[in-house]
Amino acid sequence: MAIISTEAVVLRTVPLRETSVIAFFFTRSHGKVNGVLKGIRKDPRKFRTSLDKLSVNDIIFYQYRNSDIHLISHCDMKEHFPAIRVDIKRMTAADYACELLNKIMPVEQKNEPVYTLLLDYCRSLGEARDPGRLVHMFQIKLLALSGFRPHIDSCVQCACAVTHKAKFSTRQGGLVCPRCERREPGLIPVSPGALASLIYIEKHPWLQCLKLTLAPSVRKELKNILNNFLLYHLEKNIKAAKYLE
Numbered sequence: 001m002a003i004i005s006t007e008a009v010v011l012r013t014v015p016l017r018e019t020s021v022i023a024f025f026f027t028r029s030h031g032k033v034n035g036v037l038k039g040i041r042k043d044p045r046k047f048r049t050s051l052d053k054l055s056v057n058d059i060i061f062y063q064y065r066n067s068d069i070h071l072i073s074h075c076d077m078k079e080h081f082p083a084i085r086v087d088i089k090r091m092t093a094a095d096y097a098c099e100l101l102n103k104i105m106p107v108e109q110k111n112e113p114v115y116t117l118l119l120d121y122c123r124s125l126g127e128a129r130d131p132g133r134l135v136h137m138f139q140i141k142l143l144a145l146s147g148f149r150p151h152i153d154s155c156v157q158c159a160c161a162v163t164h165k166a167k168f169s170t171r172q173g174g175l176v177c178p179r180c181e182r183r184e185p186g187l188i189p190v191s192p193g194a195l196a197s198l199i200y201i202e203k204h205p206w207l208q209c210l211k212l213t214l215a216p217s218v219r220k221e222l223k224n225i226l227n228n229f230l231l232y233h234l235e236k237n238i239k240a241a242k243y244l245e
């Protein structure tokens with residue numbers, strides 16, 4: 001058994017018996033970690049945290065070898081983002097990110113770039129007038145950092161440059177040029193504007209992407225491409241997706 005100290009973002013919680021809570025964290029040092037906070041419901045002062053969704057905490061946990069639910073001995077809140085919880089659109093965007101991370105990321109595998117992305121997302125969401133735009137940025141960057149990157153630099157079949165009349169194949173996970181386009185059902189046309197936005201968001205730092213303007217038509221396209229791609233490859237629906245704009 002190892003004792004581990006790390007920083008962690010709360011993804012969700014479920015009550016355990018009368019007195020305790022199981023918390024699902026995304027941690028800086030071990031990726032997704034689940035743990036029990038014993039007695040927190042009976043005596044909330046036992047831990048210096050509210051365990052609110054997307055709050056950032058310093059935690060210490062006892063990592064058991066034969067269980068994927070560990071014992072959390074300390075959980076001290078560092079950042080809380082109250083502005084997320086007073087706005088239904090921001091909360092929906094928070095729910096979506098937590099659910100997507102939970103479904104896409106493996107248990108207990110360190111991925112610090114994803115942790116940093118999550119922190120950037122939390123901090124921006126607290127100030128966001130347009131949370132839907134942040135969701136697209138989060139989706140695109142998370143796909144690239146988690147090994148699910150769609151092939152958008154060239155045709156996924158013949159590797160030629162695709163500059164116009166590109167279509168996106170969810171099955172093949174990338175762009176298909178007009179020559180390779182066969183009778184594959186469900187190909188999604190991609191406008192040059194949507195393609196440029198996808199590539200820009202994937203390649204640039206979070207703060208720089210915040211300055212990018214996305215036209216309503218481009219957002220509609222991105223939503224369609226990304227949601228279909230995620231559904232096909234995860235084989236699971238993200239429940240919160242239907243509540244996003």
Ligand SMILES: [Zn+2]
Nearest residue numbers: 155158177180
């Ligand atoms: Zn091709």
